[in-house]
Amino acid sequence: MSEGDGAAVIANGDDAPRPLRIVGSAIADRVYTWVLTAFALCIPALLLLLVIALGLAGWPAFRRFGFAFLTSSTWNPVAGIYGAAPAIYGTVVTSIIALIVATPLGVGVALFLSDLAPRRVRQPVAFLVDLLAAIPSVVYGLWGIFVLLPFLRETLMPFLRDTLGLGGTVFFSGPAYGPSMLAAGLILAVMVLPYISAISREVLLAVPRSQREAALALGATRWEMIRGAVIPYAKSGIIGGIILGLGRALGETMAVTMLIGNRHEISASLLAPGYTMASLIANEFAEASSDLHLSALMAVGLTLFVITMIVNGIARWLVWQVGRTGSGRP
Amino acid sequence: MSAASAGPQRSQVLATPKAAVGQTHPGTITADDFSFWYGKVQALHKVSLLIPPRSVTALVGPSGCGKSTFLRSINRLNDVIPGVRTDGLLLLDNTDIYASRVDVVALRQRVGMVFQRWNPFPKSIYDNVAYGPRINGTRDGATLDEIVEQSLRRAALWDEAKDRLRASALTLSGGQQQRLCIARALANNPEVLLLDEPASALDPIATQRVEELLYELKAELTIVIVTHNLQQAARVSNHAAFFYLGHLVEAGITEQLFTSPREQRTEAYLTGRFG
Ligand SMILES: Nc1ncnc2c1ncn2[C@@H]1O[C@H](COP(=O)(O)OP(=O)(O)OP(=O)(O)O)[C@@H](O)[C@H]1O
Ligand SMILES: [Mg+2]
Numbered sequence: 001m002s003e004g005d006g007a008a009v010i011a012n013g014d015d016a017p018r019p020l021r022i023v024g025s026a027i028a029d030r031v032y033t034w035v036l037t038a039f040a041l042c043i044p045a046l047l048l049l050l051v052i053a054l055g056l057a058g059w060p061a062f063r064r065f066g067f068a069f070l071t072s073s074t075w076n077p078v079a080g081i082y083g084a085a086p087a088i089y090g091t092v093v094t095s096i097i098a099l100i101v102a103t104p105l106g107v108g109v110a111l112f113l114s115d116l117a118p119r120r121v122r123q124p125v126a127f128l129v130d131l132l133a134a135i136p137s138v139v140y141g142l143w144g145i146f147v148l149l150p151f152l153r154e155t156l157m158p159f160l161r162d163t164l165g166l167g168g169t170v171f172f173s174g175p176a177y178g179p180s181m182l183a184a185g186l187i188l189a190v191m192v193l194p195y196i197s198a199i200s201r202e203v204l205l206a207v208p209r210s211q212r213e214a215a216l217a218l219g220a221t222r223w224e225m226i227r228g229a230v231i232p233y234a235k236s237g238i239i240g241g242i243i244l245g246l247g248r249a250l251g252e253t254m255a256v257t258m259l260i261g262n263r264h265e266i267s268a269s270l271l272a273p274g275y276t277m278a279s280l281i282a283n284e285f286a287e288a289s290s291d292l293h294l295s296a297l298m299a300v301g302l303t304l305f306v307i308t309m310i311v312n313g314i315a316r317w318l319v320w321q322v323g324r325t326g327s328g329r330p
Numbered sequence: 331m332s333a334a335s336a337g338p339q340r341s342q343v344l345a346t347p348k349a350a351v352g353q354t355h356p357g358t359i360t361a362d363d364f365s366f367w368y369g370k371v372q373a374l375h376k377v378s379l380l381i382p383p384r385s386v387t388a389l390v391g392p393s394g395c396g397k398s399t400f401l402r403s404i405n406r407l408n409d410v411i412p413g414v415r416t417d418g419l420l421l422l423d424n425t426d427i428y429a430s431r432v433d434v435v436a437l438r439q440r441v442g443m444v445f446q447r448w449n450p451f452p453k454s455i456y457d458n459v460a461y462g463p464r465i466n467g468t469r470d471g472a473t474l475d476e477i478v479e480q481s482l483r484r485a486a487l488w489d490e491a492k493d494r495l496r497a498s499a500l501t502l503s504g505g506q507q508q509r510l511c512i513a514r515a516l517a518n519n520p521e522v523l524l525l526d527e528p529a530s531a532l533d534p535i536a537t538q539r540v541e542e543l544l545y546e547l548k549a550e551l552t553i554v555i556v557t558h559n560l561q562q563a564a565r566v567s568n569h570a571a572f573f574y575l576g577h578l579v580e581a582g583i584t585e586q587l588f589t590s591p592r593e594q595r596t597e598a599y600l601t602g603r604f605g
Binding site: 215217219220 | 436466
């Protein structure tokens with residue numbers, strides 16, 4: 001449009017500076033576009049570089065041990081044998097514990113905030129839950145060591161094992177030291193709770209009023225409305241929020257490292273210590289003695305990276321689905 | 331100030347509830363000095379109106395005059411808005427809709443509602459229609475099948491939907507989705523059907539189908555319809571009520587109201603001088 005104006009000015013021939021300015025602004029426009037495009041391309045490029053660097057650095061370990069790197073349980077830097085299975089197992093198990101605990105809590109809080117709570121308490125409660133996400137990981141770890149572990153050791157673990165009699169099952173057998181996959185899973189639950197509840201709350205609030213009114217007008221009680229009209233509509237978005245929480249749980253490092261006991265062992269018992277990929281890297285990176293050791297840690301990093309990317313991809317896709325159809329998936 | 335309180339029709343429009351209710355035709359709605367507030371804003375001022383059963387009553391008037399508010403008062407859908415308050419009487423048959431012991435859920439099963447923007451659930455056609463009966467406690471599959479078929483037939487959607495009952499309701503066209511919403515409301519077997527501008531987002535052919543539908547349904551139901559389309563009101567309704575700024579200005583037989591309104595404001599609106 002401004003070029004059209006410029007042409008008119010040139011035709012008049014009585015206003016020299018304006019065509020110049022227009023040419024200048026066209027150049028500025030182009031420069032601006034280029035700079036922004038370059039910035040935008042930086043991010044995928046960075047991601048690609050990261051994968052390549054991790055891949056190259058981890059390659060010796062992958063070549064040396066092959067698929068056994070992912071399935072073997074032996075991690076022995078002295079003998080130069082590396083198998084990451086316990087760390088992968090611990091990562092998955094602690095994340096699952098976190099989701100089992102945090103999902104009902106997070107979705108429950110979200111439902112309370114979107115549909116049940118009196119208007120006055122909604123904002124403060126939402127704020128408090130969001131605040132959980134702002135607490136540094138290391139603080140969670142400290143709290144875990146001084147509060148959660150003693151509680152687990154003296155109260156919860158004996159209760160689960162002896163009082164409830166779950167000790168008979170493999171999942172709750174063995175001594176209760178405190179540092180364990182259960183401890184790590186519980187602290188992860190608190191840490192992912194704000195993500196699950198914030199995203200669930202958002203998708204629940206995005207459920208159109210017309211859907212709620214449709215259910216109410218048919219004689220639904222509030223609970224029937226929530227169950228039959230609100231949750232189905234928001235379902236895939238809530239699942240996306242849960243998976244996003246899973247993505248967080250998989251990569252969380254500091255608090256887990258402080259609570260999981262850091263042992264290379266696959267144990268069915270949740271009371272037993274274990275390891276996660278993230279805490280393995282954090283613990284051993286500084287003292288990696290050989291090139292192969294370093295390479296093995298890089299390979300663990302790549303594995304964690306790939307898993308997290310896939311999980312996040314799925315989560316984004318699910319959340320996006322809700323916004324796109326505007327109606328959840330039938 | 332309620333204009334219905336003036337004129338010879340008062341006795342017809344506002345009879346005492348007991349005298350007004352035909353014993354054989356349940357579904358009479360009576361408003362007696364009914365007022366409504368959103369917080370401090372008064373949206374309805376002492377509305378007195380009798381809505382007879384087995385007929386279509388159209389609520390007309392300019393935007394914001396309280397038509398939807400009145401309609402949504404009848405099934406108490408306004409209850410979910412915080413800070414609302416009512417005064418006066420609103421009766422369904424002889425029951426005070428706003429009495430504290432009224433079971434709102436049961437009321438809404440007797441009073442079905444269809445909205446301006448069709449709002450089927452993102453479920454199958456079948457599950458949409460079966461929603462009301464199910465929460466009402468009907469579990470038996472054969473009974474549900476029958477209710478679904480009957481309701482879809484009454485909403486003139488059966489022929490188009492019978493081969494795809496398990497398909498998502500969202501795969502239907504807009505007009506079909508609106509008729510599905512009517513079927514969904516009918517599945518509760520209500521005595522009253524409220525429609526808030528049900529055809530304003532539909533094309534002329536879909537609109538005509540909905541209008542034909544209302545013509546058939548009024549044989550069994552009390553139908554109250556809000557519409558901005560005066561031709562439509564003239565076509566489908568037996569009775570009409572003109573609202574203005576929260577007041578009921580005039581009500582009566584549609585033909586009379588449209589051809590020889592008693593109030594100047596009604597005439598001004600009908601001739602398009604405002605609204
Ligand atoms: N939830 C609400 N809170 C506060 N005021 C409201 C609310 N809903 C409606 N109102 C007000 O009540 C009055 C009547 O609104 P209502 O929706 O009943 O009008 P209407 O006749 O249906 O209009 P339209 O033809 O535009 O649908 C308006 O002044 C409106 O601003
Ligand atoms: Mg309205």
